[in-house]
Amino acid sequence: MKFNDAVNRLRDKLFSSIHSNNLIYNTCWEDxxxxxxxxxxxxxxxxxxxxxxxxxxxxxxxxxxxxxxxxxxxxxxxxxxxxxxxxxxxxxxxxxxxxxxxxxxxxxxxxxxxxxxxxxxxxxxxxxxxxxxxxxxxxxxxxxxxxRGTAGEFAWLFGKYLLARPKAYTLTRQLLSAKSLEEQRQIYDDLEPRLMNKLTKWLMNRHLTMALLGVPRSQKKLISESYPGGMAAYISESLRR
Known part of the structure; x- marks a missing residue:
């Protein structure tokens, strides 16, 4: 228990450090x-x-x-x-x-x-x-x-990641220009395994990644308790919606 408490204090300190020294959000994600x-x-x-x-x-x-x-x-x-x-x-x-x-x-x-x-x-x-x-x-x-901002830095890095994977990049561009929901679903069926691979799932479940995106430990914990696969499972389901 003491070890877990120490780890959580370290995670909270990391989140506080990031938020105390950086712009986080360059845009709002909600509707x-x-x-x-x-x-x-x-x-x-x-x-x-x-x-x-x-x-x-x-x-x-x-x-x-x-x-x-x-x-x-x-x-x-x-x-x-x-x-x-x-x-x-x-x-x-x-x-x-x-x-x-x-x-x-x-x-x-x-x-x-x-x-x-x-x-x-x-x-x-x-x-x-x-x-x-x-x-x-x-x-x-x-x-x-x-x-710009830590969320923007993450987007920039993820863009570089996609560029290094031409098929995933092409499918992402096609998804963004799809003319109907049905077309989006068909494209995403092909894109999902390329996008939600072991590496990206691992990154999505890391506290550092979530801190850069402005997600505090308490919110990550709440989501992880509701989804057996953690944040990666939640993000995957959200993308499918």
Missing amino acids: PRVDRYLLEIDERSNIVMITSAGCNALDYLLDNPERINCIDVNPRQNALLELKRAIIKCKRFETLFEFFGKGTSVRALSTYEKYLRARMSKDAAEFWDRRIEYFTGNAQNKKTFYY
Whole structure:
């Protein structure tokens, strides 16, 4: 028991270290339309929510709630929402699409300095002073913001993994361009054994991998208790849905 407690403390320390020193999410993974439907958000709603990448909070605004309070244990996530809010306040749709549609802009630095920085809090501005190159597409061969943050780094590495496996890469591209659910199912039947192999299943069940993706030990434990194959089984079932 003492050994397990020590291991769990080490895992928690690892998770805390990653979240204390990095942007984690570059986008939200949930479908906020479902939230808006289930929560019945309207003009009387006063919402408290985790910031994450800020996407969901901005989507909730479509229902014109009275107030949205965004909180996050990681201040870098709040800085990301502040950047999005600053661009929206400037009414610069082209900039918004470059930054968060394409994930890259040749004018990122000049736009930030001229239009955005003054619209942010001191803490958020200090973060983006050091990280606005996330949107330039120049550093470390990462051509888009969506390869930034620890979740983005994982996506970049997984993309490299797929590129090294031409058949899996081709099937993934076909899956993303499929015209119907039936076509998706047929392609995924062929892709799944190439995608969910022993190596990827092993990686998905590692605490380090989940920490990089922003999944705390308590959440991983809850999922692992519900699926005999652990996180890998849960992810596999989710992909099949």
